[in-house]
Amino acid sequence: MSFRTGEAASLGWMTKRNGWSITSVGAEALDYFPGVAIYRELQRQYRDRRLFRAGDFPGAFEQYQRNLGYARQLVHGGRNLERLGVGAFDVTDLYRAAWTQAVAALDHWVTQEIIDRAVALAQRPGAPRPNNFSKLSMPVELVEKVHRNAEPLEDAFRAALEQFFEFKTFQHPDKIAEGFSHVSKVKLWKTVASKLTDQDPSKPIEADEIRRQLTEIARRRNNIAHTADHDPDSFRRKKRITVREAEQTIDVLESVVIAILQALGDPPPATNYSVPPAEAGSLGAAPAQADAKRKGVIRATPKWTEESLLHALDEYCPPDVADTLLAVYRHAESHPAFRSYYFGEGAHPSVTAWFSIGQDEAAVWSIYTGVSRSVLSINFEWMRNRGASVDALERLARAVSVLAGWENMPAQLSADNYARRPSLSPVALARPDASAVIIGALDDLLTADSSPRAWMVRGGHEGEREARALEEGMIVIGWHEVGNLARYTSRNDLAQALRDAFPTAGPHVIANWMGQVWRFANEIRSGDLVAMPLKSHSGHVAIGEVIGAYEHRPHEPVDFQQVRKVKWLRKDAPLGTVKDDLRASLNSMLTICRLAHDNAAVRIARMAVTGTDPGAAGEDVVGADKLTEEAALESEGDPQLSGGR
Template sequence: MSFAEQIMPILRVTLEVLREAGAPMAPGDVREAVAKHVEIPRDLRIPDAHGETRWWSQVIFRTGEAASLGWMAKRNGWSITAVGIKTLEDFPDVAIYRELQRQYRERRLFRAGDFPGAFEQYQRNLGYARQLVRGGRNLERLGVGAFDVTDLYRAAWTQAVAALDHWVTQEIIDRAVALAQRPGAPRPSNFSKLSMPVELVEKVHRNAEPLEDAFRAAMERFFEFKTFQHPDKIAEGFSHVSKVKLWKVVADRLTDQDPSKPITADEIRTQLTGIARRRNNIAHTADHDPDSFRRKKRITAGEVEQTIDVLESVAIAILQSLGDLPPATDHSVPPEEVGSLGATPAQIDAKRRGVIRGLSKWTEESLLHALDEYCPPDVADTLLAVYRHAESHPAFRGYIFGDGVHPSVTAWFSTGQDEAAMWSIYTGESKSVLSINFEWMRNRGVPADRLERFAHALSVLPGWTDLPARLAITNYAKRPSSTPAALALPDASQIILRALNDLLAASATPRAWMVRGGREGEREPRALDEGLIVVGWHEVGDLSCYTTRDELAEALRSAFPTASPNTIANWRGQLWRFTTEIQRGDLVVMPLKSHPGHIAIGEVTGPYEHRPQEPVDFQQVREVGWLRRDVPLDVVKDDLRTGLSSMLTICRLVQDDAARRIATIAATGTDPGAAAEGAVIADDLSEATDPGV
């Protein structure tokens, strides 16, 4: 019998025990329940080299893998998730173990060859810490007095913190290397702070060393003397490779695992800070008691085990928050299932020179030309509707035009916590397709439940009726492509755009904005009485007529021919926010010149409206429900108040947690302050001559 066949029933019963429990279970209780429900093979009941029963060591290790995939959680005990329950149903017998191995290796083992990946090393190192605790327990039972047995617990504590430090370093390096191999993909701003010696750059340039190897060597040198034990340092390290607001998202993940015991980002920071300080005390002062240098602080096996469990849970939540490491993605290559797209269309700007491919990258002009030239009109209409929808959506972050054989474009959107490539268009002379990039969204941390709803919304299209089931089996590791027949349906674009909008709406989180009520506050009384936010620029007319930023800029230039280019760009940004970026449910703050030293706070309830029948100062409006009309400005803390001092008519309050804080001020009259790391206070530069004020 193979090892997989031996361990598979044990792993399966472990998940079934958790499913039947319906609530978190202590690991010891899980162990007892599993032993009652399945016959353990004799060779798995013997102790391993460290004195732990082999089958239980395997369960601890494999459940760590399952937790990293989201099948189960290990916070406040062990529990199974909805994904884990579905996996039990979808993969019978030994198949569940095979699926665990497949997904884990695909999503967590990033290093080449047999060298273990960062998270697997972390699990092993935490295993060593647990073995030290078990050894201490055994020696305590034997009454060993030759040395202080509790020093084994201190060694375990130190080992667990060192394991976290090492894992964070390796995880950052792995993700940095992955990003370095993806030119053109969106990257965090701090990624540019990573440096590579000229000697390594030259090796790569001369093809003497692969980029992956050279950049990894540079990163190992860059992070060689950095430590990642304190939560602020951990967040700072991951900011090089991710845009995720780390501790806020980790807190959300951990709370989801046990809603009965919610946890905040500040509480996680406090917990990790205390663990790191205790480690430093052990390493540098032999864990002395601050009340007496003649004795050490008390420490117990249970206390250390709990610390190890916390560090394991936090690391798993970090992995889930960051999303899978981006695969070596080539946006220029369509999925294999698409098949042949036919001959390569001529690149229009190169075609004029009489060559097929004259440029290294496809352009919008050539892509649109190919759609117009080779697509049936109904297919082209659908693809163009999807394409134009992207640039008008507030979550849109940019296009990547391919440099492969066929014209292609991939659209990136904000998912609320990160950015993801949601769809791609590929076109050839015989066929054009729309690929929905479920795999790339999953890799960027979009939750499975949102992807499931998205798949169901698209399943009404021909050929995609079984889409939800097919995607669930692979854990959304697919990029399904629509057929031309589906794209040719009269309502295909409506179905696709409605599904996209629903997905992006679920990804969005409420934001906070400042909108002024006139240079002298002249619009404030009516705005408060009628539930409105109002801006000027009546000269431009109905702003909904302008579907792109460029069209809006051209309208502003026509209305204000003497305005400088910088002024036009500034006004365009403000009006685009007012009409497009501000969403229902967002919060708005209006500083009151009619009531100096006070602000009004409301929630946006309606879309942009143009009211030409109203006086010129009340033609550009949005409806809002005012929550508070007389909040003293003094209750707003300095960092958030800085945003309210902007001279702009419309600006987003981009301090961390601004929306949460504004909501709290509206509800309680107090500002709780920022809870996430690193406040950012910058917005657009203001212009002194602003007709919207």
């Protein structure tokens, strides 16, 4: 199982206590998934059950395994240097460093695991929750942002929890149990002792023994960190430490964490894009992979591919249904709002298309196909959860309601607050103009936001970039360490570059940075409006229109290498006139964020003309295109408004 042993243990396929061994479940998996299929199945289950997002960022447990790997490297280096008789420094300090690293890994893992599980619980109001979950709080400002769909619940709650746990430590067993009581009703150490005993019944272990071991490990770590591991019997020397003691400590901590995972059980299930909604009905038998027989696979455990999906549509779909599904499928690739396909991993072939829907991305539609039936699911619930407006969803439902079976769907969706994923049946998909109806409705949904958009871009943490940005007509961000942003063709490539440039940054920090940098280089477009709250002119905001694509200027100082050209329309709009809802967005701690709600773009455009925010329902609000033209005309010949260009 190579480096995947820890992942396999977290799923119950292997055990760690007193050395690695395979479980009966693991043996069955080896029999059931031949060849390399075992690795794909392990990765799939681990990703789904441990909050690990494929192609994105490592989950808490994977980070923990990596951090323990660093500790083991320190032990390995110390052992080799000890054999060489190096006397230039105390080689055993490497064992102490490994000890400290292993305990820090435990502390970090507990924090992240609690946060991940708390966020999962928050997103599923019907899931049972422990009493202590209610002790987790979120600032009113973030609550309001979630309520206005200005920030997804997951991001807002995660940010609040990271702040809540920022100065808490989870090294002592009592603190660890207290932390997990926020997200689980399990009697932690009693259950962990049971799991460890199950792994080696010949050596039963009690909860008190686990607590004792962890307490001693934490106490030794503190002694190492705070007193250089002094010997209490003599302050002139350190306590003795051996390579075996360091290795055993790392092994104990790894075993305990695996047992904690098994004791807590799986977190609330993540959204499963591979499974059709129940209301889609039976699809019949699941088609085999197109090349399953040729490769001799007994039971394919696919991540379906485009080839296998299209093969299934061609082989099992009536031609008129297949034509409609293929037209919708190909339409996605040509749309500027398209982001990616997700090919399913369930029994039935499936594909889900992700699009930008304003401030966020959403899984807009999914195709599921079986031997008897194929459907197109319109994912209203997932779009609503990602910030799509009710008006946009209502227009989509009405446009598609001309197809069979959808006559009453707009009213039903409205009554259910769009918390549904209704499917178009083969009868509806077979209609000659079905593809035109569906694609037209999707175009309306996805291009409703084609008018100029508004963004907030800061001029540096202390406003250090503002003067030059205003003088030369540009917006500027940092992150010069990753170089030319144009060379990163995907979010994953950019995320990896950020991880390489900032190896000590946590995964959620990297995710946050990646989103902001990607927006600056790829999503802001010419014609968009930009607001820059000013620290150099406190209480005011500069407003401009983006007039250029992203530029990398490697010969400039590091703070001025990532640039977009801007025509400043106003440099002195007073923040005092900005209504509370829009001001909350302008107060975002992000360097770059989309101002997407409550007519933000129209209001920013009006402020560029009048210096005053008309509010979300201002009577004098007109189109953002017209206002931008007015502001541009007013700025001609006016050095103050032209930004010195």
